[in-house]
Amino acid sequence: MFLQASTSGISSMLPFLAMIVVIYFFMIRPQMAKQKKEKKFQAEIKKGTRVITSSGIHGKIVEVNENDNTITIETGAGKIKFEKVAISMELTNKLNAPAVVKK
DSSP: OHHHHHHHHHHHHHHHHHHHHHHIIIIIHHHHHHHHHHHHHHHTOOTTOEEEETTOOEEEEEEEETTTTEEEEEETTEEEEEEGGGEEEEOHHHHHSOOOOOO
16 A cells, blocks of 8 residues: 555656756756856957957957956947956957858
8 A cells, every 4th residue: 555655656756857857958957058168268268359248249359357357348439348247259260260151
């Protein structure tokens, strides 16, 4: 009698556990990997790199201040100071990449 009650309890929790596993592998784990990649990118930012900020401003890094985690970007409008976390992506590699030809 006790054995039947415990197996029915486990089998009723199985879909819930499967859902947690799916959420972990399709949502949580990729987000953690993305955050790790962004932190690494922000730590490796150096002078002369062409970047895009999270607000969409394109520019070239002219100064990196490690003391207060800020950078100065030169844009068409002049020099602007940003936090490092505001840098979204690097353009230098994308500009130098060969063009892909579609057939």
